[in-house]
Amino acid sequence: MSRTLRPGDAGYDEARRVFNGMIDRRPALIVQCADEADVAAAVTQARERSLEVAVRGGGHNVAGNAVCDGGLVIDLSRMRGVEVDPVRRRARVQGGATWGDFDTATQAHGLATPGGVVSSTGVAGLTLGGGIGVLRGLYGLTCDSLIAAELVTASGERVSASADENSDLLWGLRGGGGNFGVVTSFEFALHPLGSVVSGLIDFAYSRDFLKFYDEFTGGAPDELAFDLVVHRSPDAESVASVFACFCGPDEAAAPVFDRLRSRFAPLRDGLATRSYVESQRMLDATSPWGLRNYWKTNAMGPLTPAAIEAFDEVFMSAKSPASQVQLEHLHGALHRTPPGANAASFAGAKYNLLVNAKWTDAGRDEENIRWARDGFAVLQPHLGSGAYANYLVNEPRERVRQAYGAETYDRLVALKDRYDPANVFRLNQNIEPTAPVL
Numbered sequence: 001m002s003r004t005l006r007p008g009d010a011g012y013d014e015a016r017r018v019f020n021g022m023i024d025r026r027p028a029l030i031v032q033c034a035d036e037a038d039v040a041a042a043v044t045q046a047r048e049r050s051l052e053v054a055v056r057g058g059g060h061n062v063a064g065n066a067v068c069d070g071g072l073v074i075d076l077s078r079m080r081g082v083e084v085d086p087v088r089r090r091a092r093v094q095g096g097a098t099w100g101d102f103d104t105a106t107q108a109h110g111l112a113t114p115g116g117v118v119s120s121t122g123v124a125g126l127t128l129g130g131g132i133g134v135l136r137g138l139y140g141l142t143c144d145s146l147i148a149a150e151l152v153t154a155s156g157e158r159v160s161a162s163a164d165e166n167s168d169l170l171w172g173l174r175g176g177g178g179n180f181g182v183v184t185s186f187e188f189a190l191h192p193l194g195s196v197v198s199g200l201i202d203f204a205y206s207r208d209f210l211k212f213y214d215e216f217t218g219g220a221p222d223e224l225a226f227d228l229v230v231h232r233s234p235d236a237e238s239v240a241s242v243f244a245c246f247c248g249p250d251e252a253a254a255p256v257f258d259r260l261r262s263r264f265a266p267l268r269d270g271l272a273t274r275s276y277v278e279s280q281r282m283l284d285a286t287s288p289w290g291l292r293n294y295w296k297t298n299a300m301g302p303l304t305p306a307a308i309e310a311f312d313e314v315f316m317s318a319k320s321p322a323s324q325v326q327l328e329h330l331h332g333a334l335h336r337t338p339p340g341a342n343a344a345s346f347a348g349a350k351y352n353l354l355v356n357a358k359w360t361d362a363g364r365d366e367e368n369i370r371w372a373r374d375g376f377a378v379l380q381p382h383l384g385s386g387a388y389a390n391y392l393v394n395e396p397r398e399r400v401r402q403a404y405g406a407e408t409y410d411r412l413v414a415l416k417d418r419y420d421p422a423n424v425f426r427l428n429q430n431i432e433p434t435a436p437v438l
């Protein structure tokens, strides 16, 4: 049975807290659902009382879309079950599970699906926006492995989506976000996976290192995931941290990592053979809840000399020592899904750029947000088309449209018109219905 929290109740403040410390919203009701029937009842209650609705999976969304001021939060954090069928290589997971829950359950059978790299990130929000994980070169985006979902729509109806039933809705759930209803369960295809070779390897940051990174990623095998995070160390060194994960045998990893170390000597080298579950928790400590966050993002092509200059200018002007500029390398299977096959796509992009302002002092909000925005403007001439919906923060409709591309966006609008014409689910990267029916 669901549990409802109101302002002043024990647990209310904990339940309204999300990853981004800037978000301080006070919902009228937080409904902690135990099952699908609770979700349907919560949707009906919100509609009958004309309350704004927020849906909470793992609470990681930096825009703070998991909570609202004065409305009703449908909180799925009690719905975290994961059932694995090792014979069919399938997992069914409830809408509030985290990647930590998912990876632990599936790895017990030597299986995995591409998921997020921090264990407290929600399966739901990440999958519905696309999902970039270390298995992307081998198996594509997370949503490429999504084969079915159950959801409660804005009318309170329970709907299934799969290749055989409402296949257009399944297409929309593969990247179109939480626009079409509350997903109560997902079914994923699983892939065999043993141990991995992974870790953080730090280099002294320089423009030459960026050039080398671009050359190195050009030859990356599908097994290798590579994320570059440029930041300052506690000693104020400028550091290029590479989070690398080779999802294949140790013998095949060794020559790849020898090549990585061949040009610049690492400052610190944390690469080791680990279980996938351990690897998937390695970044938890460096991603604490409660920091203030503001992100700008876009797809990006290879690093031209002018792009490297711009990247350098942006990083060097960061206002907070915690801020970062990131390049997630996109390759392999992620590019083999034909454009338009799913709502999320990184067709033609070599990197996912993230200008990631992070700080602690509320009095410095403005300068940090301005840094991310101005930095993004400096990088703009070097960016490609399209952006990752899950990293967008409070962007206007035109930007959401541009992120998806006009054709995909228009298909998503058609789905929105069908499943949520009154835009009940609007606290997300919103796909606005053609004419909101109120």
Ligand SMILES: Cc1cc2nc3c(=O)[nH]c(=O)nc-3n(C[C@H](O)[C@H](O)[C@H](O)COP(=O)(O)OP(=O)(O)OC[C@H]3O[C@@H](n4cnc5c(N)ncnc54)[C@H](O)[C@@H]3O)c2cc1C
Binding pocket: 018, 019, 054, 055, 056, 057, 058, 059, 060, 061, 062, 064, 065, 066, 076, 095, 096, 115, 116, 117, 118, 120, 121, 122, 123, 124, 125, 126, 127, 128, 129, 130, 131, 132, 133, 177, 178, 179, 181, 182, 183, 184, 287, 390, 391, 427, 428, 429
């Ligand atoms: C520390 C950190 C690490 C991250 N790592 C990665 C990564 O490795 N790869 C990657 O691709 N992204 C990553 N992200 C981005 C992440 O994918 C998004 O922030 C995503 O929205 C988080 O999902 P959530 O369920 O935790 O978020 P929430 O804030 O709970 O939800 C976000 C939105 O998703 C929708 N939603 C959530 N649950 C449901 C549901 N059950 N049904 C319908 N809609 C729902 C709602 O619209 C909600 O507003 C990371 C973010 C952070 C902060």
